[in-house]
Amino acid sequence: MIIRKKFGFEGAHIVRDCSSDRCRHSIHGHSYIVEVFFTSNGLDNGGMVMDFGLMKGPIKNFIDSFDHAYSLWNKEEQEFKEFMKKQSERWVEMPVSPSAEMYSLMFFFVIDKIISQTVFNNGEKQVRLRSVRVHETASGYAESFAEDLTYWNFTLGDIIFSDKVVSEWKDSQMYEKLKRGDFFINPKVELKYHQDEHDNH
Numbered sequence: 001m002i003i004r005k006k007f008g009f010e011g012a013h014i015v016r017d018c019s020s021d022r023c024r025h026s027i028h029g030h031s032y033i034v035e036v037f038f039t040s041n042g043l044d045n046g047g048m049v050m051d052f053g054l055m056k057g058p059i060k061n062f063i064d065s066f067d068h069a070y071s072l073w074n075k076e077e078q079e080f081k082e083f084m085k086k087q088s089e090r091w092v093e094m095p096v097s098p099s100a101e102m103y104s105l106m107f108f109f110v111i112d113k114i115i116s117q118t119v120f121n122n123g124e125k126q127v128r129l130r131s132v133r134v135h136e137t138a139s140g141y142a143e144s145f146a147e148d149l150t151y152w153n154f155t156l157g158d159i160i161f162s163d164k165v166v167s168e169w170k171d172s173q174m175y176e177k178l179k180r181g182d183f184f185i186n187p188k189v190e191l192k193y194h195q196d197e198h199d200n201h
Ligand SMILES: [Zn+2]
Pocket: 013, 015, 023, 028, 029, 030
């Protein structure tokens, strides 16, 4: 079974070296839609792969980092980087060019880490991130799966968030916790109705 949660952000970028003239030379924006797909080996105590409400923490905050923000490729000229950081409060510096493909890959990398560092407390059965789909326009999207992580060797430290972005997270320590390998503990649920699990025959 697959579940999907939809997020979005209004993001600005330049995609250097792409074929479209306007895209590679000029700052512009898109209303991005991000679809995050999860799967598991069974359902939790609530009959779910994973409660949608649990995605409102680090996952939502991470994606929201890119909202009303400039996505700054770290290969940009120093002068440009310094100007953007000085003149615009919300920015994210990233190790890859901000194409839909690279966003989906980078989001997969980070959300996968968040899930692997989450302690599920309601009988969830090996929740896994299946894919991340990033729609740049109403007609075009890129989707990344685990096997696509071979495209780029991401590390968490290569993604840098401006102070303003960090200050607007629900937990300003969220990304530091992720880098340290700390766990995100989901709340325990007091069960009123136990759903009997079927034994495997
Ligand atoms: Zn664009």
